[in-house]
Amino acid sequence: MTCFDLRDKIVWLTGASSGIGEALTRELVKRGAKVAITARRAEALEVLRAQVAGSGDSVRCFAGDVEDLSQMKKIVDSIESTFGEIDLAIPNAGTHIFTVPESFNSEEYLGLMRVNFGGMLHCIEAVLPRMLARGRGYIAPVASLAGYRGLPRAAAYGASKAAMIHFLESIRFHLKPKGITISIVNPGFVKTPLTDKNDFKMPFLVDASRAARIICRGIKRQKREIAFPFPFSWVLKVARILPAPVYERIVNKCW
Numbered sequence: 001m002t003c004f005d006l007r008d009k010i011v012w013l014t015g016a017s018s019g020i021g022e023a024l025t026r027e028l029v030k031r032g033a034k035v036a037i038t039a040r041r042a043e044a045l046e047v048l049r050a051q052v053a054g055s056g057d058s059v060r061c062f063a064g065d066v067e068d069l070s071q072m073k074k075i076v077d078s079i080e081s082t083f084g085e086i087d088l089a090i091p092n093a094g095t096h097i098f099t100v101p102e103s104f105n106s107e108e109y110l111g112l113m114r115v116n117f118g119g120m121l122h123c124i125e126a127v128l129p130r131m132l133a134r135g136r137g138y139i140a141p142v143a144s145l146a147g148y149r150g151l152p153r154a155a156a157y158g159a160s161k162a163a164m165i166h167f168l169e170s171i172r173f174h175l176k177p178k179g180i181t182i183s184i185v186n187p188g189f190v191k192t193p194l195t196d197k198n199d200f201k202m203p204f205l206v207d208a209s210r211a212a213r214i215i216c217r218g219i220k221r222q223k224r225e226i227a228f229p230f231p232f233s234w235v236l237k238v239a240r241i242l243p244a245p246v247y248e249r250i251v252n253k254c255w
């Protein structure tokens with residue numbers, strides 16, 4: 001397998017204003033990449049840019065909302081005309097809500113879908129035609145181990161991440177022969193503002209900078225799936241193939 005050297009690569013990263021995206025920005029720059037960062041909060045992006053790049057040119061801010069396809073297209077246009085051709089896109093923007101069917105509200109589910117799944121689709125739609133025209137490109141969206149199988153209170157979040165995984169596994173068949181690499185990033189629990197809201201003890205919690213190092217190592221190796229942390233990812237991989245009654249008994253006991 002050939003190695004994807006991040007040095008001097010142009011990376012477009014969404015969800016960079018906090019958590020995993022913020023840590024990834026720092027790690028990517030450390031590895032020599034030039035990073036175009038996107039999120040809705042322009043000021044937070046600018047603070048990060050100043051911290052990481054100072055007066056240098058390794059980070060540039062392109063604020064926008066991933067729910068808006070036209071904004072994503074404009075952002076890709078301006079990255080490519082002012083910074084350079086995008087070698088690697090990391091659609092990472094996402095959010096989380098706990099859901100219970102007792103207070104079922106389809107709009108809540110669809111709202112989460114629009115950010116997590118729809119946001120990723122918009123980023124891919126904005127960047128893919130250019131990558132296809134060049135016959136090369138790399139897309140590494142951040143999904144989640146929560147997309148493997150149904151978990152309590154995660155019906156909306158898990159469904160959005162399962163949709164991402166399924167979609168990416170499917171398009172890989174078409175895109176690989178056209179020179180486009182797809183890595184699916186599936187983290188377990190990472191300490192970020194998103195998980196700081198969780199009201200339960202998170203098993204195998206890792207900090208965001210460690211997550212960023214693992215993701216960059218996986219990208220360097222162009223892994224099909226970057227699932228971590230081990231052994232949590234393997235526990236959930238095995239759980240995927242358990243018969244439903246056994247899976248339910250275990251989850252009811254542990255979760």
Ligand SMILES: NC(=O)c1ccc[n+]([C@@H]2O[C@H](COP(=O)([O-])OP(=O)(O)OC[C@H]3O[C@@H](n4cnc5c(N)ncnc54)[C@H](OP(=O)(O)O)[C@@H]3O)[C@@H](O)[C@H]2O)c1
Nearest residue numbers: 015017018019020039040041065066093094189190192194
């Ligand atoms: N933390 C975990 O344990 C964990 C585990 C598995 C997967 N993930 C996934 O990792 C990704 C990053 O999560 P995180 O934990 O780092 O959360 P976070 O700290 O809350 O960061 C989420 C990022 O997404 C951005 N964002 C949210 N909605 C957006 C929108 N509509 N348009 C543009 N940007 C938007 C936020 O920026 P603005 O508010 O400035 O827009 C922020 O930069 C998410 O996709 C999440 O599902 C996280």
